[in-house]
Amino acid sequence: MKALFKILLIIGLTCANANTKQNLNINQVDILQSLDIPQNFTHTSYYKDMKKSITKRQIDDFVRVLRAGYKYIPILKTSVKSSGLPEPFFYLAMVESGFSNKVVSNAKAAGIWQFMAVTAQAHGLKIDKYVDERRDPIKATNAAAKYLKGLKSQFGKWYLAILAYNCGDGCLRKAIRNAGTDDLTTLLDPNAKYLPDETRRFIIKILRASIIAKDSEFILSRDANILSTQGQKLTRVSVPGGTTLKQVGDSVGLSVKRLKEENTHLNYAFTPPNSKNYHIYLPESKLSIFNENFKPIQSNNKFYTYTVKKGDTLLNIAKTSGVSHKAIKEYNELQTSIISINQKLIIPRSDRNKIQSYVVQNGDTLEILSKRFNVAIKDIKEANALASNDVLAIGDNIVIP
Template sequence: MKAVLKILFLAVLLTLSTFANTHLNILKDLDIDKSFMQTSYYQQIKQGINERQIADFTRTLKNGYKHIYSIKDTIKISGLPEIFLYLPMIESGFANHAVSGVKATGVWQFMDVTAKNYGLKIDKYIDERRDIVKSTKAATSYLKGLKSQFGKWYLALMAYNCGEGRLNKAITQAGTDDLATLLDPTKGYLPSETRNFIIKILKASMISKDPNFALSKDATLLNQPVLATSKVSVPGGTSLKQISDSIGVSVKRLKDDNTHLKFAFTPPNTKSYHVYIPQNKKDIFAKNFKPVVANNRFYSYTVKSGDTLFAIAKKSGVSHKAIKEYNELKNSLVSVDQKLIIPRSDQNKFQSYVVQNGDTLEILSKKFNVKVKDIKDANSLASNDNLQVGVKIVIP
């Protein structure tokens, strides 16, 4: 019996020792002095790791599983510590559509100016803060620059959150860059958001190494590859529908993989632009995709008083359905001074329609604001032809 108890006691000591060494390595990776383990902040982090915290951590990983592998890979290549995976986890919960109250956007919550300084494009057609690949590369470059400026990774993390100027001021006021000193809430050297930010990142990293998580099946979320994407170049103004048709992937899937595109087409003001497609579709894309010359394929139209979507469609010679698709309109309502992108391409001048019970040429003429003659000409209908229910026709 004594022998069994001794073995159990040694096993507990070994577990505690391993746990402590793991935490020490985490601190070391961030250039935090090991004396931090003697502070109340460390004790609060360690004691705060419980079943609820692990469940919250796991839920966030599941929400962001699609991006985790790509982010981890880029972080590893850039030479940043692995713990930096938890920066976007805390900043945005890995939500690529996240927008803060001060308009920080994307997984990495880049502000407009900082994003542009690191090569991310933002205009009326694209917001590359939502391009997982490009934004992660930009974030690692920014963080490496902060590390070079402040000398320690944990300071780079805090500067990322509150800004270089604010951190410099805090260090000057404190007379030291010691983490425990900077975290003192009574002194208020740093904003509470930044103090909580570094604590949350440390806690997330420690949870990832906690036996209750590390030995669970959910731990595979941190290393589970998802269906990889390939970057391909297409002419400016190419619709996702055209790419979708060429590779047999839904437009929805393409939108999900290309959240940096504000519309369902690539920027018409560039000669070419990149799109991410499933990696296993790259050969099919090379074989099937036929680029369309993109010169002047689109123009901008400002909605005027009295305009309707159908009137604009008639005026432009483009179907209202195409205009809705390219502007991602949920309905046919438009408002004065609203900017619309109007495609010029002939492929968008017709839309398919399945004849419904009760339809006549006159009814369709009024419904789509198109002349009866134009519908007949587009479908080679004689004057006495009746419309058959279920038949697909085109509406100019």
């Protein structure tokens, strides 16, 4: 009886393994078909070598990158799916940046999708002194989808869109012209070198990542849950332009440092002051408390850029601009009061902080100027760093807050 049970158990396990392998093979074919790659590509040395390279170390590296980018995965997977891109394009972002919004390539490509500035702006992303939307996970993904669809329309196949995304459409057109075909196996020929080495490796890396995600060892691991769109999510909220992250953070109980990590598309710790409204990202768990506690401040605040000159100190700049020392540090994310020549500082400016230059005339006193401009004597003295016994001299340049 025991012998019979063992035989049945072995048969059952064998069938299970066979079914698992069969399902994996079907998944691999589906991956190729989704990218318009012919099924016979599985018989090439490129594909076989790629399959052999999937070791435990490769799977561990795959998991490590997923763990590092876990907070972006729900956004990216949802955006890729809703945009109509094949699933493997999710792994294009993984290969490009490791799901890091802070990566900048030697060629100055930035963000999860590693956009060059010109390409990003051509597809609707804003890049200025206040924001770099290449680092905005939703807007950049939508722009990447638009770009990739355009490449697909131009070349007719998804795998060609991947190649063009890496090397450029001009480079790919030249490669196809030289090869006399757009066949992937031919284009990957390492001896003919129709494509740059990096581009040939690029598509293989995307295929390998897509296949690892369907690998039985990975699927059975607890880390497979990271790929679920049900994980920790970021949510987008709208706030007035010029809103500081500190204002938002105080309303939801998060530090400016934490919010800055979630909003790497902001160049400073505030939203663009030249926009009526702008969006920031919060952990979804904070949405209800944000809606309850955050009180938007609609103001006409504007900002200007000040270039530090020789002899400037943060205190003097604060007095001259009429903006508090603390506010300048906050807006520029300064940890100390140390500043350097030619450093650019963002100075917030509002009606109550407006100043004007004034040249002291014969007979002027602090009391006379106080009455003339309806400004308290102490405010004039503070703005000009005057001591209590300072006397105004004819011809002196002072500021009136």
